[in-house]
Amino acid sequence: MALQLYNSLTRRKEEFRPLEEGRVGIYVCGPTVYGHAHLGHAKSYVSFDVLVRYLRYLGYRVTYVQNITDVGHLTDDADEGEDKIAKAAAKERVHPMALAELYTRSFFEDMDRLCCVRPDISPRASGHVIEQIELVRTLVEKGYAYEVNGSVYFDVARFKAYGKLSGRNIEEMVAGARIEPSPEKRNPVDFALWKRAEPNHIMQWPSPWGMGYPGWHLECSVMAMKYLGRTIDIHGGGLENQFPHHECEIAQSEAANDAPFVRFWLHNNMVTVDGQKMGKSLNNFITLKQASAGKHERLTKAYEPLAIRQLILQSHYRSPLDFSDAALHAADSGYQRIAEAVTGLRRQLKVASEGPTDQDVAGQLDALKAKFEEAMNDDLNTSVALSVLFDLVRLTNTLAGSATRETLGAVDDLFTRLGGDVLGIVKSEYAEAAGGNDEAVGKLVGILIEQRAAARKNKDFAAADAARKRLDEAGIVLEDTPQGTQWRWK
């Protein structure tokens, strides 16, 4: 079975075929950089990271574009609100671009830790103002937009397909509107393409309509078409952006180009924390930096970024995901189980003797690979794909000590391809004695292990157990294995 993806536009799973044979262009709505990335960002970007990785695994040449919003995203209704970045910058008394730069770096750092592959292109909205003005000009010329007092609005009534993605119609929206219609708009559902800037507004550019700045929806249309063409294969983003953001993108792009904007719309579901929507006012807003430092009152410990990735991959990208300390803890244990199996496998691989690959194992590996691909082909069922990794863990842990280098190598290869290349949960290298790559500590623990070994040899188990207990109190766990005593941080 070929790859099937759920297309929000048609509301069903469809076989994915790119416009151009062998190549895929994918655009994912990136962050507005006015704060550190949080668990919601993690779910969205890990989900699309796996999509990109899997497409590459399937042999596609993928161009992955993910924007950085550093201007134009308003805090409020698309007409009256302040620019989020300008607001945060004023509060911290720094230049808006300095603030954007700070959080852009923070974002990349957090995504790297989650093992998300970097996008091929990370375009900034502020670097594409010229193109945005061009698009607005085109829309005005074609009669889809109108200017009022230096601001330009999209005339939604002119675009008949408006609402096709989110399943809404204009009349209902007008009737149910909770916001005060702007006096400048012809229609309450019209949205801003270009906003007039007051003189004290820092981020502003000259345009045919005077000094101003671009509306938020515009940047994605412009950058997607600039780097991927007028019709792109896949556009991804969070479900909450389906309306109005993506609906507006479609309207602008298709009105300007007279061509379909996106073939496959993919939306990931939302994150809750302890069953509630994550929000700053609810005190359940958790950033990735807080999670990996364990510094949040909802968390009992520091969690490795990959434990967060594991939790995300355990559920489906279109299902909501509830973060809780218990859920993270469980995911962390599962993640460690995989890591330990791979570490042990590689340790064994170094000393194994050569010989033919065990055909029974090879057969099992083929079956697991097929099961994995079948799951991923079904709209990226990472939950089942991850279960294949656990099957592989069990297989690894039951391999006889006599397994050949070739057999072990074949298992390691599958771990690397499925767990590493596609899911991004298996590392290419693990620090020796997990987390203990501090040489001095390693040597000291080594000395204590030797002394304990001597005690054990003399059947002085009281001394041996005391040594183990004291190390345990210091946060170091000793494990006696057939390959000798191993240690790791608790």
Add this chain to the structure above:
RNA sequence: GGCGGCGUAGCCAAGUGGCCUAAGGCGACGGUUUGCAAAACCGUUAUUCCCCGGUUCGAAUCCGGGCGCCGCCUCCA
């Protein structure tokens, strides 16, 4: 008020008409192993999928009603 989604074991979660007397992970319990542990392995842990009706030879899966939870409709990944 309008639109949409969800409700599966102690917890997380896949499955969406027969392969389900329901994956996988965490946890718990029993066993093997170990000087004792740890880890690992083996086994047990939902005859049942929120409730009530209906359709069907057959439903966790489809339909109707109810209850509960969540999201979008204003910025949010």
